[in-house]
Amino acid sequence: MRFASLGSGSEGNALVVEAGGGTTLTRVLLDCGFSAKEVERRLARAGLAADTLSAILITHEHSDHIGSALTLARRWSIPLYMSWGTARAVGADDAAGVELNVLWGDEAVEIGELGVLPYTVPHDAREPLQFVFNDGASRLGVLTDVGESTPHINAVLSACDALVLEFNHDLDMLETSRYPASLKARISGSYGHLNNDAAGEILAALDRSKLRHLIAAHLSQQNNTPELARAAMAAVLGNAATEIGVATQAEGFDWLEL
Numbered sequence: 001m002r003f004a005s006l007g008s009g010s011e012g013n014a015l016v017v018e019a020g021g022g023t024t025l026t027r028v029l030l031d032c033g034f035s036a037k038e039v040e041r042r043l044a045r046a047g048l049a050a051d052t053l054s055a056i057l058i059t060h061e062h063s064d065h066i067g068s069a070l071t072l073a074r075r076w077s078i079p080l081y082m083s084w085g086t087a088r089a090v091g092a093d094d095a096a097g098v099e100l101n102v103l104w105g106d107e108a109v110e111i112g113e114l115g116v117l118p119y120t121v122p123h124d125a126r127e128p129l130q131f132v133f134n135d136g137a138s139r140l141g142v143l144t145d146v147g148e149s150t151p152h153i154n155a156v157l158s159a160c161d162a163l164v165l166e167f168n169h170d171l172d173m174l175e176t177s178r179y180p181a182s183l184k185a186r187i188s189g190s191y192g193h194l195n196n197d198a199a200g201e202i203l204a205a206l207d208r209s210k211l212r213h214l215i216a217a218h219l220s221q222q223n224n225t226p227e228l229a230r231a232a233m234a235a236v237l238g239n240a241a242t243e244i245g246v247a248t249q250a251e252g253f254d255w256l257e258l
């Protein structure tokens, strides 16, 4: 399995995950949170064409995740996967020329060579899901857009080989920012986004015995810095051999192999 981000943050998210190879290659896009032109440009930058995608998976209906998913699905005949709540929120349940596959929380599906486990999380959307990918040998866990930890999240993300984990904001930076009070409350609330300490606490609670790669994702460009996210990751990992990285809004991150 290998994976790469096309960009991560409140202005757009998209992650490519591949398994298999040759005639059995499966390549999915998790979230499609940019314009169609921009997704195609970013795919091309990673050496990929949109018509080679096996599926587009969507976590929830916020624009930095749904973006141009319906347009691209229609244009290139790519099957869409999302919860019923997300489908209803974006009109995918009733969209002509779109193949919708409804995901149920905590019910695994297979897409070609990839095992896909959608799992439920607290976030201010209709029926948000996050994902664990599995190719039979390794597991990649993804968690962004989540207000707080749950015992369920800790169980699902334990013993992954790689994690893409939200480190959205530094709480002091958010509190002293110029954001209106209502927005600060939304972001830091239990249906909002993880601050660096909260993400660190989730990481600390997980079984990390297999963890080879940890990527901080969905960083706020106003209320966080890559250095603070790195420090929060390092504080938990200590001397562990896990490689750490930070996904950026402009570039995402380059291919990582498991």
Ligand SMILES: [Zn+2]
Pocket (backbone or CB within 6 Å): 009, 010, 013, 062, 064, 065, 145, 218
């Ligand atoms: Zn988001």
Ligand SMILES: [Zn+2]
Pocket (backbone or CB within 6 Å): 060, 062, 123, 125, 145
């Ligand atoms: Zn969101």
